[in-house]
Amino acid sequence: MSPGHRQVIMMTDFVKKTIRPFRALRFLARKPHTIISPHEQHNDIEGEPLPTERYRGIHINDWETCISCGLCARICPCDAIEMVDVEGEQKKRPEVSYGRCCFCGFCEDVCPRDSMHLTSNYVMIDKNSETFTFLPENDLKEFQKEYIVETSQLRYNDKDVKKAEKEPSAKKGGKGKKKK
């Protein structure tokens, strides 16, 4: 390789390596990755809403079938479940403390009557910290559902949000609809 040739290669390499990174600018015109939570639905790659069925969130427990065997309390690695006496019930019921629970789902796995379940709802906001220790029942508690209603009424002073609200189709946008 002659010295001149090498110089030419170095020059082209320099120019290439100065210009190539600017290709990133083409993302200016693309749809962003992020979504406006909670106004937009978080979707997966095929546009199906998340969280999925298997997501391990807040517990529910069917008191009809629960036999109060206490296995869930024994398997729990975080000691989050305690069997407590409930007024008007003869049997003890599992009580979950969300300060400890790590959402492993072992209690669901081990339950002999299939009564304990982890729902895919994970939103839980309350000012009183004592609400986070409760007895799971057949359905989600009121304050867990409340949050979902409340937040969707929040308004941000952002144009994107308003646009997303105006066009119902854009509401589902976010991640799922992004093209390559």
Added chain:
Amino acid sequence: MAWSTTTWVMAALAPIIVFLAGHLFLGIARKITARIHRRRGPPVMQQFIDVFKLFGKRTSTTHSWVQDMGALFAVIGVIACSLFIPIGGDPVLSFQGDVIVLVYLLAIAPLGMALGTGSTGNPNSAIGVSRGLMLMLAYELPFAIVIVTIIVHFKTASLGEIVEAQKGFLDWAILSLPLSAIAADLSLQGMLGEKPFDQPVAPSEVASGPMVEFGGKYLGMLMIWHAMSVVVEAGLFVNLFLGGGVLFGGGTTLALIGNIFVWLALTLTVFIFSIFINSVFGRFKMGQALKFYWGFPTLIALIGLSIAVLSNLGVF
């Protein structure tokens, strides 16, 4: 020198325009950076919100009155600079040699910051400040050559007259001195502290350097300084190379207002270009930045200077 009413009004308005424009520009820059990152980004007004929030905060730690002075120094220095910059072709302070005064004044604000951070005793700030001064040394060399080139080319050292001489679109210095314009733009990148030349405030190296001991109102002050210096420095480039935004002649108030908007638009364009570079490159090390500035930009600035001198002598 008797001032006309317009000059008086401009003297009061110039810092305000620069203040408002600076925060708006930074807000737009945040939005653009976010889009390149494929994020949505904060609202454009976020920068204003941040500054007002910071001024609403109680300052928990101060180190000494030198720190107060340092932060004040920075803001006052940049306000003084804004009076020298012809906004829309109308300089408040204009005299022969004001370009050179301006270049000195631009260095005052960083020195004030150096003073303030020096008193805090944090080693990260000390390293950040020494990096900042070293970087200044690096980019001032090509920039000084460019200033000389401009003075030689227009045969005047007054910013007002330089803007005057670029009345028509074809007189813009970016067309007659393209090499110097490139060198000046590269220097501008360092002046604005955008990547690849943001070593003084590199978070992952010196934990944001000079800012590290500044919280609450101090940080607010530094943010104002940063926002205003963005407009002053990018505006200087517009005045030197892009005709200073003088689009409407006639000298009426309406024309002046129009020119101010044109000037702001050009400044924003220059700044956004710098933001583009900022968001696609990493940062150099200090030594590499020094080597870079004293290499390529200095070389083309020198070539630009010789072309200007030769054409002045009538060689071409």
Added chain:
Amino acid sequence: MDDFRSTEIIFGPQHPGIHGNFAMRLELEGDMVRRARLVPGYLHRAFEKLMERRTWHQNIALVPRICVPDPDVNEAAYSMAIENIMGLEVPRRGNYIRSIVLELSRLAAHLMGLGGLGGAIGLYTLPMWTNGERDYVLDLFEALTGGRVYHMYTWPGGVRWDMPENWPRKALKVMDHIEAQLPSYYSLFFESKVTDARLKGLAPITTSWAVEHGVTGPNLRATGLEVDLRRDDPYAAYEELDFDVITLKQGDGMARALVRWYEVGQSIRIIRDAIEKMPGGPVIAKTPPPLAFMVPPGDHYAHVESSKGEYGYYVISKGGKYPYRVHVRGPSFTHGIDVLEKMLVNQELADVALITGGLDVCPPDIDR
């Protein structure tokens, strides 16, 4: 500090350049690091001791927390050790799903690691992009395992559940998507003059030095030695899957970054291959229920190739419901303490975060 020539900088845990909860004390002369002392312990949670007080299955919920970016290797290595002591045979389908999960985890960890390199040189575009792509991988994990970051999915004997029906199709789509994004990362990060200036020739190590100091994984492969536990001591279904072991010769920062970059491509290839060859059948061997689970006396060391290096679990059982002793061998302990202390000497302050990120050090694993 006996003379005035040097400054001491406490680099972390409150420092944007540090990769988590550990600290370095750097003695600087000018811009040069003359001595580096690592100060771990901010995240010490005594995992090995905790595991002695928990049943074999409860530990599955504990171990992934040892390494946050790449959690599945923990579950896999721990389960493999138990299976070996018990003589359990994992069904083929279970092994294939394990391989897929391990590769997805490697993919996510490498994407995050590459993003960290971008962050260390101030190129914040790269971490934003890679973390955006990583989110799709987390979506996959969520659909498969129910958890996004900690999955608790690999289980002694196999995996907890079978794949949902549409999951393979989704996984292939995500792989296509990530593969389509890879060129833009390459042109942004590796085809840039600034990255060249920062990474080329950064803290080079030789193979013999690396072996002497216990460097493993991508960092060792970047010096030119072809080692990969997936090929040398195959576990899960790696014996039947197609992939290349990536090696580069230079041993510098650029080589370490590039090895990770190429491994992302290999992971995609492995996942595609495994989905294609996926056999039928059960996913978990017949085991006693978790609360009656006993492991006969014995001991075993099981190791896997994680995204950071060799990850091993040495499990001793004296029979009964609890492990007698579990020892964890994490790659970040070696890379993050001994190797890093030596590599930082005579480097510039500006490079400290970059070298740490380049070694892909994971502080939770140092402290355990």
